[in-house]
Amino acid sequence: MTVPQILYVSAFLLILIGLYSLLTQRNMIRMIIGLNIADLGVNLFLVTIGFVDNGSAPIFRAQAAAGPMVDPVPQALVLTSIVIGFGVTALALTLVMRLFVTHGSIDTARIRGLKW
Amino acid sequence: MRKLIGILLIGGFAFYLITVGMGLFSAESRSELDSVGSEILATSPDLSGAANTVTAVVVQYRGFDTLGEVTVLFASALGVSMLAMAIRDGLLQDLFDDDGGFVLQAGSLALLPFIVLVGIYIVLHGHLSPGGGFPGGVIIATAVFVVILTSKTLSIPRGLINVLETLAGLGFLAIGFVGLYSPAQSFLANILPKGEFGSLLSAGFIPVIYAIVAIKVASELINIISKLTAAGSASREAAE
Numbered sequence: 001m002t003v004p005q006i007l008y009v010s011a012f013l014l015i016l017i018g019l020y021s022l023l024t025q026r027n028m029i030r031m032i033i034g035l036n037i038a039d040l041g042v043n044l045f046l047v048t049i050g051f052v053d054n055g056s057a058p059i060f061r062a063q064a065a066a067g068p069m070v071d072p073v074p075q076a077l078v079l080t081s082i083v084i085g086f087g088v089t090a091l092a093l094t095l096v097m098r099l100f101v102t103h104g105s106i107d108t109a110r111i112r113g114l115k116w
Numbered sequence: 117m118r119k120l121i122g123i124l125l126i127g128g129f130a131f132y133l134i135t136v137g138m139g140l141f142s143a144e145s146r147s148e149l150d151s152v153g154s155e156i157l158a159t160s161p162d163l164s165g166a167a168n169t170v171t172a173v174v175v176q177y178r179g180f181d182t183l184g185e186v187t188v189l190f191a192s193a194l195g196v197s198m199l200a201m202a203i204r205d206g207l208l209q210d211l212f213d214d215d216g217g218f219v220l221q222a223g224s225l226a227l228l229p230f231i232v233l234v235g236i237y238i239v240l241h242g243h244l245s246p247g248g249g250f251p252g253g254v255i256i257a258t259a260v261f262v263v264i265l266t267s268k269t270l271s272i273p274r275g276l277i278n279v280l281e282t283l284a285g286l287g288f289l290a291i292g293f294v295g296l297y298s299p300a301q302s303f304l305a306n307i308l309p310k311g312e313f314g315s316l317l318s319a320g321f322i323p324v325i326y327a328i329v330a331i332k333v334a335s336e337l338i339n340i341i342s343k344l345t346a347a348g349s350a351s352r353e354a355a356e
Contacts, residue, residue, distance in 0.1 A: 008140055012133050016126055023122035049140075050153065058169035059245065060161055060314070069169070071153035072160075076173035080185050083250055083333075087192030090340050094199040097344075101202075 007048040014041030028096045028106040032089060039085045043078045050074035165310030166243035166319035174248070175322045179304040182325075183288060186332055190285065193336040200343040216266030224266045231259035239330040243319040249326035253333025260338050264345055272342045277335045284332035291321060291328070 018038025025031050050071030058072040096106055103111045156177065157169060164172035174182055216224070235255035242248030260272070295305030311318035 004140075008137060012130070012137060015133070016130055019129065020122055020126045023125060024119050057246070058157060060167045060169070069157055071150070072156060072169040072173050073153055075170045076178060079170070079174055079250060080181065083185055084188055087189050091192050091195045091199075094196045094344065098199050098202065 004048050004051050007044060007051070011041045011045035011048060014038065014044060017041075026108045028099070028108065029093075031108075032092050032096070035092070036085065036089060039081070043081055043085075046074045046078050046081065161313060164306070164319055164322065165313060166322050167314045168243055168245060168248075170246075171243045171248055171322060171326070172319075175325050176306070179292075179325070182329070183292065183304075186285070186288065186329060189333065189336055190281075193340050196340045197343050220266040224262045228259045228263060231262070232256050235259070235330070235334070239326055240316065240323060242326045243322045244314065244316070249329030250333055252326075253330040254337060256330065256334040257337035257341065261341050264341060272338065274339075274342070277338055280331055281335040281339070284328045284335065287328045288325065288332070291325060 015038050018034045018036070018041060021034030022031050022038065025034060050073065052068050052070055055068050055070035058069040058075070099111070100106050105111060156173060160166070160169045160172045160176075164176040166172040166176070235252045235258075237252075238247035238255060239249055239252030242252065264272075292304045294307060296303050298305055298307045300307070306320040306322075308320040308324070310320050317323075
């Protein structure tokens with residue numbers, strides 16, 4: 001297997017693991033952790049798309065490195081994705097805090113109206 | 117039952133990913149970029165003057181998106197503030213019953229200037245090396261976070277931080293409008309000289325924008341952290 005193939009498989013596995021824990025966990029903190037794992041998988045997938053063989057980081061230096069540079073556009077997108085992921089996580093954690101205050105639990109099975 | 121439904125749903129999604137990803141997976145490993153990437157790599161040094169092409173994409177090519185990104189972060193900080201304001205119920209109380217003790221408090225205060233220095237270095241070299249406004253701002257906020265973790269008596273100048281955050285947001289917009297009324301006549305156009313390629317004072321307005329972004333990100337993160345921890349310390353005071 002080549003490097004991108006290994007990374008694609010890892011990215012898909014991370015996305016699936018994250019979504020699985022999002023669906024099956026009852027503890028809300030664990031659900032947020034699952035969301036973050038899926039987020040990580042998506043970021044890994046995006047960076048892998050920009051990979052080229054023997055590519056170096058897209059930074060111009062005085063001593064030019066031999067070989068091609070990797071695509072800078074997905075890396076810039078991932079920067080945005082990481083920041084948005086942070087915002088989502090902070091807001092989700094605050095919502096869980098509010099839920100704990102109002103319902104006394106972060107277990108979805110114990111909160112009326114959230115069970116499925 | 118819950119697990120079974122989860123496995124079935126994930127299995128279906130995995131099948132979808134496999135069918136979509138088969139093309140990516142079976143393709144020969146690439147040795148050259150597609151048109152957008154190679155075009156940006158070819159034009160970026162002349163257009164932006166930044167040695168780090170990722171920074172050039174974030175600030176120069178997609179500057180408007182970065183403004184939107186900062187706005188999303190601001191909306192998130194606003195939501196955290198509004199939601200945490202209503203928490204007064206002894207929720208994180210145990211966390212704040214102990215302060216860190218003398219060694220940790222003195223150590224965190226001694227670490228503070230160095231962490232801030234590393235953050236400023238990363239911000240100022242964003243157009244030359246990996247880094248920039250977002251990671252640098254997070255590192256600066258981390259310095260304050262370490263102090264908050266060890267001492268419960270620390271009072272954060274909320275007003276000053278809010279003023280900094282507002283000024284940074286307005287500064288970003290102001291640079292955009294300056295570009296609009298410059299000869300280039302486009303929002304967020306570069307009007308500063310590009311300088312010598314690869315030196316610290318180069319790349320036009322990219323370091324300026326990244327400094328503004330760093331101030332905004334750092335103040336927003338300090339705001340979020342202090343709001344979340346204040347929910348615990350305020351309840352502690354109420355309980356006493």
